[in-house]
Amino acid sequence: MKPGPAQGAEALVVSGNILTMDPERPRAEAFAVRGGRIAYVGDRAIAKEAAGPGAKEFGYGAGAVIPGIIDSHNHMLWTGVQRELADLGGCRSIADVLDVLRRYAEAHPEREWIMSGSGWHVETLAEKRYPTAKELDSVSSARPVFLPRVGHAAAANSEALRRAGIGRDTPDPKGGRIVRDAGGEANGTLLEPPAMALVGRLAPPLAPEDRRRALRSVQKAYLAAGICGIVDPGLAPDDIAIYEDLDRRRELAVRSVVMPLAQTDEDPEKLLAGLRAWGVRTGFGNERLKIGAVKIFLDGGASLGTALMREPYPDEKCQCGIQVTRTDTFRRIVELCASTGWSVGVHTVGGRAIDIALSVFVEVDKRHPIGDLRFSLIHAYLWPTTDNIATAKRLNVGVATQASMQYQFAPILVRRFGKELVGRATPVRSWIDGGITVGGGSDSPVTPFPPLMGIWHAVTRHVDALGESIGKDEAISVQQALTMYTRGSAWLAFSEHERGMIRTGMLADWIALSEDPLAIEPMALRDIKVTQTAVGGEIFYGN
Numbered sequence: 001m002k003p004g005p006a007q008g009a010e011a012l013v014v015s016g017n018i019l020t021m022d023p024e025r026p027r028a029e030a031f032a033v034r035g036g037r038i039a040y041v042g043d044r045a046i047a048k049e050a051a052g053p054g055a056k057e058f059g060y061g062a063g064a065v066i067p068g069i070i071d072s073h074n075h076m077l078w079t080g081v082q083r084e085l086a087d088l089g090g091c092r093s094i095a096d097v098l099d100v101l102r103r104y105a106e107a108h109p110e111r112e113w114i115m116s117g118s119g120w121h122v123e124t125l126a127e128k129r130y131p132t133a134k135e136l137d138s139v140s141s142a143r144p145v146f147l148p149r150v151g152h153a154a155a156a157n158s159e160a161l162r163r164a165g166i167g168r169d170t171p172d173p174k175g176g177r178i179v180r181d182a183g184g185e186a187n188g189t190l191l192e193p194p195a196m197a198l199v200g201r202l203a204p205p206l207a208p209e210d211r212r213r214a215l216r217s218v219q220k221a222y223l224a225a226g227i228c229g230i231v232d233p234g235l236a237p238d239d240i241a242i243y244e245d246l247d248r249r250r251e252l253a254v255r256s257v258v259m260p261l262a263q264t265d266e267d268p269e270k271l272l273a274g275l276r277a278w279g280v281r282t283g284f285g286n287e288r289l290k291i292g293a294v295k296i297f298l299d300g301g302a303s304l305g306t307a308l309m310r311e312p313y314p315d316e317k318c319q320c321g322i323q324v325t326r327t328d329t330f331r332r333i334v335e336l337c338a339s340t341g342w343s344v345g346v347h348t349v350g351g352r353a354i355d356i357a358l359s360v361f362v363e364v365d366k367r368h369p370i371g372d373l374r375f376s377l378i379h380a381y382l383w384p385t386t387d388n389i390a391t392a393k394r395l396n397v398g399v400a401t402q403a404s405m406q407y408q409f410a411p412i413l414v415r416r417f418g419k420e421l422v423g424r425a426t427p428v429r430s431w432i433d434g435g436i437t438v439g440g441g442s443d444s445p446v447t448p449f450p451p452l453m454g455i456w457h458a459v460t461r462h463v464d465a466l467g468e469s470i471g472k473d474e475a476i477s478v479q480q481a482l483t484m485y486t487r488g489s490a491w492l493a494f495s496e497h498e499r500g501m502i503r504t505g506m507l508a509d510w511i512a513l514s515e516d517p518l519a520i521e522p523m524a525l526r527d528i529k530v531t532q533t534a535v536g537g538e539i540f541y542g543n
């Protein structure tokens with residue numbers, strides 16, 4: 001992983017079917033690389049000359065070469081940490097869960113706690129329920145087993161419950177629930193953070209060196225999938241320090257834009273004091289590591305039923321979701337950011353959250369113009385209106401969308417809202433037609449990061465679990481999907497001047513693909529293999 005000093009500066013020629021994503025020169029037969037940047041794009045003979053005598057050539061007779069993919073919403077550190085824990089992401093039944101945990105427990109006798117990452121979903125288990133404490137006791141009755149899950153729930157074994165002092169008579173904590181069996185005993189399921197925390201706070205956190213190792217090693221998987229850059233949203237200062245540490249050791253291969261998290265329960269004035277104390281703002285950093293926008297949560301999630309809706313959920317007539325940050329607090333944070341040169345990326349899933357975010361942006365923009373700060377809406381999928389799109393356009397607000405999420409959660413959403421409505425969720429085509437810059441991404445580890453899967457879904461809108469495509473009106477072309485994952489994301493990463501295209505002067509980040517995505521049957525897009533990944537002219541994957 002360590003970039004050798006000479007390698008990054010090595011002169012190279014890449015030739016073949018080059019899809020540059022540069023509207024001024026969409027195709028080329030070669031490009032030259034010098035000092036980690038693209039020195040020339042065009043004819044092969046001139047590229048060889050530009051690279052200089054003795055330059056190594058990578059010639060691709062088949063497939064295509066495109067700019068390195070950038071995932072505009074990807075918790076890479078969290079994804080790495082998940083991989084240090086038992087990974088339940090691929091489990092399809094409770095037997096699978098127990099199996100993964102047993103293997104993990106065996107492989108890690110040194111870890112007192114057997115813990116999973118949180119990127120798993122009850123909906124993907126055949127039983128559609130959490131494993132019980134008794135079932136988890138079969139993994140270990142002596143060591144605590146604790147399985148937190150994205151979406152405010154966790155499963156624990158009897159030893160974990162015992163250590164937390166959870167018994168028959170333990171009352172539910174405020175805002176949380178200890179689920180009980182028919183006999184009144186806690187069955188191991190803990191709902192919402194206050195209940196999860198009863199066990200979670202006892203679990204030892206991963207040591208900084210484990211987290212550093214996690215971030216270092218997860219990059220290999222990203223590079224193999226064609227991801228050369230990410231935007232990691234919502235980080236605490238400790239997390240950002242891990243990125244900084246890796247960058248200083250020259251071990252950060254995937255270009256990273258880190259978004260500091262505005263804690264919703266914290267006084268916004270304290271946040272401002274913190275931002276001022278740093279003496280930096282969005283865009284600060286270097287080619288590998290840069291500070292992005294401040295991340296704020298406005299609502300919850302669609303699959304959880306906590307996204308803030310304009311109208312009550314059809315199956316829960318009484319509630320419209322959860323507003324995580326109060327509007328006045330949100331307004332204050334946005335105001336502080338706009339007045340100090342910080343960009344803002346706001347998590348909005350439901351329509352009401354989108355409305356609130358944009359109306360606050362409009363209001364703040366009158367006092368502190370936000371157009372140059374390129375604020376963004378993250379997710380923005382349960383029915384943005386044409387008004388929302390027009391407002392976003394006027395304020396130069398971008399959108400970070402995640403096709404992998406639409407793919408994964410479509411079955412749950414269809415059950416909740418029906419096919420018609422879900423087909424209109426994530427109106428990527430409407431955003432693009434409305435002139436909005438849209439960045440592609442995955443929200444990994446919430447949904448899987450391989451970008452070709454996301455590109456495939458954005459184009460086909462096909463959902464395997466439903467056996468059909470939904471919302472084809474909002475499908476986009478392959479060219480648009482590729483643009484979204486390159487130039488669109490580069491814009492959201494404050495890096496469009498140096499990434500997202502194969503163009504002279506830009507950073508030499510490219511990937512080679514086994515097939516030309518513009519030439520194959522759209523349903524086959526997800527089967528395309530990444531055969532080489534280079535960042536800054538250095539080959540990190542393939543050969």
Ligand SMILES: [Zn+2]
Nearest residue numbers: 073075233443
């Ligand atoms: Zn996220």
